[in-house]
Amino acid sequence: MIHRTVSEWQYLPIEPDGEGAFTRVHADRLIAVAREATLGGEDGAGILTDHHRRLRAQQAVGVIAAPGVTCEILPKIEGLGTGDDETSQTQIRARLIHMLAVAHDLDLATGPLTTLGVQRHSLLELLITRFCEMLTDALRHGMPRRYVGHAEDLPTLRGRLDVQRQFTTLAASPQRLACRFDALSSDIALNRLMKAVVTRLAQVSGSVANQRRLRELAYIYADVAAVPATALRWDEIVLDRTNARWGALRDLARLLLRGDYQTTAHGRAPGFALLFAMNDLFEAYVARMLARALKGSDLHVVAQDRRLFCLSEPDGARRFQVRPDILVRRGTETLLVIDTKWKRIAARIDDPKQGVSQADVYQMMAYGRLYACPQLMLLYPHHGGLHVAGETGRYRVTGCADALTTATIDIAPGEGIAARLLALCAAVAPGRATPGSVAQALQA
Template identity: 50%
Template sequence: MIQRSLREWETIAYGEDAASIPEAHAARLIEVAGRSPFAGRGGEGVLEYRRKHLRARGVVGVIASPGCQLEILPKIEAIGEANATDEALRRRLVHMLAVARDIRIDARNSANLGWQRDTLLEILIRLFCRKMIEAVRQGIPRRYIAHEDDLPALRGRLDVTRQFSTLAAQPQTLACRYDELSPNIALNQIMKATISRIACLATAADNQRSLRELSFAYSDIAAVPPAALRWDLIILDRTNQRWHELLSLARLLLGERYQTTSVGSTDGQALLFEMSTLFEAYVARLLQRALAGTAFRVTTQGGHRDCLYEDGTGRFRTRPDILIRDANGIAMVVDTKWKRITPRIDDPKQGVSQADVYQLMAYSRIYECDRVMLLYPHHHELSADPLCRSYDIVSPNGADRLIVSTVDVSASHSSVAGALASLVSRSLSPRNAAVI
């Protein structure tokens, strides 16, 4: 199995050595990546196929074809860190996913996940297997399922209507309605589908062994195709709350962001994440934690106000990333951008897109709030302290402000949450200076 890793927006040349990839395998990976929902119209939204190399874009994860796996890692650099190791990037990416998906990774699980030797896919499979085995040891959940059957003896309640119509000529048979405690429920069917899917992908010996054990434990559960799984029937209560994290992992490995291709001459799988979407979810979840119990409330992908109206009908509906509300309404709109902001000495605008500025100015008007923020990830080329720069909108002494800020996502979750809470507090306080 050929395994290669590269960073988003970087290239890998064709070749046979350990630092390159055979062109035949590259072509198969391109075919798999081209069927991803992230591929776009041109088919190169994940990988660009060039004459001498492959180039990754802003989508990370693992693309697998027979005999080859390509891992794409995000550039998540700590302050003062010029070149992070693959191990460090995997850790940071998995922990961002854990925050966004409400998955707990304690010190015991984190220590032996294989950060250095395995790809992101193997690490996520290993995390799922460990949590799954621990949950199964406490018992597979069961629920009472309603059944209707024609039996020689009464069980449960008699279906009077069916008994005296359909079975009127068969007095030896009784139309019964009864409830039966069964493990064959939607939750277990989702778990079995996840086990079956990742069993085809795991290459690490310990993961394969764990999946065989889990497959045996779920042998009596009906096999349901992933597209037919009934996520809407899942009921989590105090009796099965421990399965919440496993459901999040199952969605991660089996849900909308998981693609399997088996069309044409290439079979392959892709576990991919759009970093802009992940960064937004990560920031939103930590903001919700940080501002819990305060006067502020955080909502995501809300608003839904229209930019234009035609004969009273709204056109061009908006959907800001994050809205921060207080008792008076919307206090701030936050738009997250997974882009590398430039040092001020290189560009006075610091690489902030004019289109992004126009978008935030429109949000300020549409949502009637005087504070809007562009939030970027911090990186090693900037100063040691995260950026927080305030600009007056429209006029030099106007009341409305646009704040351009960065946050160090390589720090601990508690540190990032504290930094975000402080950033919101300072941004919503009365203006003291242009630079905060």
């Protein structure tokens, strides 16, 4: 198995044929899988672009695998190295897992993930390891069971008699009784989900230790029906006080099943892709961390608000829905609109506009009018070329009192991103947070 790790926007050289080489055949297999993945687009260029002698990673991070080859794409996170050496890759991988845990509300912060990262495990293998650990621990307390309705023809009555079937289908067989009864069963939707994840991960894991763990788990679930991932009944998964601890496993299973494992049927490329758009991940991460920072105050965060439209027709029909990334609100009043952008903003000395997109400015102006909010912010990840994270520019919107601030946030480990976000918002909209929210943020 050939494995390569590359950072977003970096190139992956295609090597001459040879043992352990990443060849043109391997590159074609990865591109074929990229075309099938949701983020890839029709030509797969949303994940990898083909430059003949090299592939270039785009802004989707995660793992893409094809027969005989896997490619791990890591984000560029300032302060954690370039991603070209094992140490920086381990640090970036751990931070990416932290971002996924926060954004998707997953229990990934515990366990020996940091130690495993040093051992050259990819993001996928780390997530598989954590899933196996969590599932094994949950099963020590017993596999979930529920009473399930059964209908069987038995020699003695069990439960209640199905009168209609008894006197129609079994009319000529009085020695059999049409019984309907409830029986405690492990063949339920939650266990079918866990078996589906175990089966899928066994197909894509390249770790000997993970394969052993998955075989042991598959044996435990041998009596549970095998259901394809596309046919799983999520609506039938019931979590109550008796099985609440399975909530974290359900959420992690949902994340892992986002990967597209294709078979050769219908001409689709065999492979697996567990990928995340960094724009979306950065947005969800910032929204969650800011919500934590404001906990205990009279402010709250609304992510992806979809209530308003730009235009309305004479008949009242609304057109062009807006969807700002983050709103900071007090009650029904919007105090701050934030749009996150996973791109490197330029220093003022290099570009007076700092590389800010004109379309993004127009979009923020529309948000200010629609939400009657004078404080607007475009938020980018920090990088070393800007020297200090925080506010990088403040502008007045022509013709009104609205103000647009451009700013960066350092997402590398440190004193706490929640505190940094709160300080940044307080600088843009001073006097909006209570002392309680500051104390909460400093503990994050």
